[in-house]
Amino acid sequence: MRCYFLIIFLLLLSGIKAQIVVVDIKNKPIPYVEVLSNNKYFYTQTNLKGELNWNEVLKLNPTDTLFFQLITYESVYFIKSELTSNDTIRLADQIQDRIQEFQEFSVVSNNKKNKYQIIDVCFRSYQVNDDSVAYYLDGKGQWISKINKSRFDLLLKENRSLANKVIEKEDDNPDRTVNFGFSPSVPRPPFYYLPFQYHKDLTYRFKDSSNIELFIKDSIYVGNIETTKDHVFYTISDYDFVGTNKLLKNEINRIQKQITLIFRNYEGFNVKTIQNYDDLLYYKSYTELSAKHNEEKDYKRFTQVTELFFENVAYAQSINKKEIKDSTKNWRESNYTSEFWKTCDCELYEPPIRQLLSNLYER
Structure with missing residues (x-):
């Protein structure tokens, strides 16, 4: 017994x-x-x-x-x-050991109202297919948009693109399991996920003096706001992202999307009222999907990670639209150099670890 x-x-x-x-x-x-x-x-x-x-x-x-x-x-x-x-x-x-001194700049005020915001960033984007890194993209850029608008134009300064030869070869095969692919792109500033914009029906519950838990309808936990002396960490799950799409013989399951925003903290700062990028230092999106070509074959898992490291935010009354158009058209003609790591003057920037780039080749 x-x-x-x-x-x-x-x-x-x-x-x-x-x-x-x-x-x-x-x-x-x-x-x-x-x-x-x-x-x-x-x-x-x-x-x-x-x-x-x-x-x-x-x-x-x-x-x-x-x-x-x-x-x-x-x-x-x-x-x-x-x-x-x-x-x-x-x-x-x-x-605290990595905080850098920022270059001082002056803002000249006059009677004309600024119409545009100019955001200097370092960026990183990569995708993992069934646990293997498929591509990697990083560099420096400048996003330009009208103030409080979600449409951005990109001016690329430096960039490089790396790819996995084995996976690229699979994508060229017409008999591959999933007959669609993803391509690397430069992450856009997260207008939709700024606290004032995203889920206005969020419920805030104070766990302690430095931690607020976030809930949506039916008391579903979606993230939290954690405050330290110098930074505010805003982490949420996008439940609107979850779902399934079917197109021809393809089925795509959107499993999860996690968003992390890190703001600069100071006296009087209130993350719930933020409507711009002035104090945003870092943005990360982690997305997980699975897909298959037909019901007889296994799902293929895709994980996509995009990061923006904010360097500077400025404002202007007008912009050179021709310069933006030319840059967008020829963005693959990059002047990327190995000095990139030294010129990214972002408070929270971290170069990728070597293991992330192993087994990749430059496009």
Whole structure:
């Protein structure tokens, strides 16, 4: 009888979902931490509770290395054989060590009203197909739009594009599983996701003095606002994104879309009333989809990550539309140089880790 109950107990234990949890130095779970590896077929993220599914880690060899990284936190790495299914991994906040001095600039006021906003950014965009990086794009650019409008024109200064040869070859095959593809693009400023614009029916619940939880109808948790001395972290899930599309023989499942905005904090700052980009330092969009060509074939998983690092926001009464048109037309003719990493004067900018770019070639 004891043996019988022991077997049942072991079976119940085997059904428990083993997780690694990533937390900060205050033991608060950290969502959306990127987890990469020297194994080019591995890429994942922690969930809203900071959990990393142990089943994902089991895909790796014992000697493979896992890299944990997230903007404003110090990156750490572990050999897979050093980890167990119930480990807690702590990331230290290193933002104070990376804050840079900004160049001072003056604003000249006159009687004419400014019509345009000019946003200087560094950007990064990449896609993972079934755990393999398919493409990577980064560089510097300038977005221009009318004030408080969502339509932007792009002036590219520097950019490079890298691709995975194996996946590109698959995309050229007419018999591939999914007969559509994605292409890299420069992320646009997140007008739709500014707090005043996105989900005006959000409910705010104070968890403590520095943490506000966000809910939508039916008390569905969608994110939180976390405040530190220097920054405000605004993290949300876009539930309007989730759904399924069918086109001809293709089926696309939109699984999730996570948005992170980091603002500069100061006395009197109120993130709920923000209507511009003046204090926005960082934007990240993490999108996960799956797709298949017909019902007889397996789904293919696509993960897309886009990031904007804000360098400067200025305003003008007029712009040179010809310069914008010429730049947009010839944007692939880039003057990208290796000095890019030194010239990105963004407070929160982080170069990509080497493992993200491994096995890619320049287009």
